[in-house]
Amino acid sequence: MSIKVLYFASLKDRVGRSGDELNIEAPLSVLEVWQRVNPNMNIPDTLLAAVNMEYVGLEAEVNDGDDVAFFPPVTGG
Amino acid sequence: MSIKVLYFASLKDRVGRSGDELNIEAPLSVLEVWQRVNPNMNIPDTLLAAVNMEYVGLEAEVNDGDDVAFFPPVTGG
């Protein structure tokens, strides 16, 4: 089972990568995904998360094949 | 002493004139101006009045040389 993790904008600069591939054995929460791929970095307070392009809370479940995205507050318009 | 009276839109149709010239001996209120030039017609409830292109109430004073305008609610835009 594998999930894709994406980072955008200043968060991408901060983690130093645009994404990760993560192999999991069972569904994880979004927070657990973050902790697996960034074990040495606390999750930023203002971070936003999306699963399959929908906004979710950190408790949302992530399953095989899902895309998880982490990014800072949006600043379009 | 003379003042000019103007009518617009549906009010012009109703009074059947676009304006009147009125000779006065002393300042009058806007309401008195109406009563002089339209002695047989009560002033309509929704009427608006302007003296020299500024909105006024019916108690406003009208002096020599003033333009008094009467018109229905405005419907621009």
Add this chain to the structure above:
Amino acid sequence: MTIKLCAEIFDPWQELADFQGQAAGMAGKYGATGIFVGTMRDFNQGDEVRGMHLEHYPGMTEKQLQRIVEQAQGQWQLLDVLLIHRIGQVSPNDTLVLVAVWSAHRGDAFDASRFIMENLKSQAPFWKRETLESGQIRWVKKNSNGYLKQP
């Protein structure tokens, strides 16, 4: 501030392009443009409308429009304002009014453009006389309040 009464058909997009193109001093300063375009519909109050005449009070109309824009400039930080209103004989799909407000921030642009439109609707001496499909001619009695939601 530019205020125009226009007796001919005008193209709001061309007017906006021209105005902004000439306003070189604003370039880089405005982050927000709030625009409203009012267009003549082919229906009103349940009836089909074939044409309309826009009467106004020459002199007072310009004076009131200028005061409304000045009031907006006093309440919000605006870089410039363009206001064009049609007069005379108009047909369905003709532009009746264009209000455009340039400012640094979007809140000011939204608030000021709406303020100008609502005050224009309630204070500027224009009157609409419609010719219906049936041939009947009638004066429009009253403008609606633009802050209330339509049923």
Add this chain to the structure above:
Amino acid sequence: MTIKLCAEIFDPWQELADFQGQAAGMAGKYGATGIFVGTMRDFNQGDEVRGMHLEHYPGMTEKQLQRIVEQAQGQWQLLDVLLIHRIGQVSPNDTLVLVAVWSAHRGDAFDASRFIMENLKSQAPFWKRETLESGQIRWVKKNSNGYLKQP
């Protein structure tokens, strides 16, 4: 509804003219068009800005924009909506965003265009990276709330 992400400079007035010209079915039905144009300024937070990069999340951005417009269509009576947002490298005075809403009544046009802009600002996954005159590069941290009056 038309939603476009645009990697090149676009002219909002031309886009409006083209869109309205093709929307023949709307002719005579819309009395009100509410429009907002966001433009890149040459200053931000007290600093001169030379250029900007607009990053976005391909796929999610379109999805969120579509949802915002659908929400507006659910809340107000709209005839059509045009939304264009720039992406990529932009320069001061470039148009960043265009939102236009056509409706029968002005209240709906004003409310819906503002709703779409505010939701776009808070929900659509775009991020601005500014290059200052000094050469310094920085991410814009947060959008302001467009309903609050500027100081």
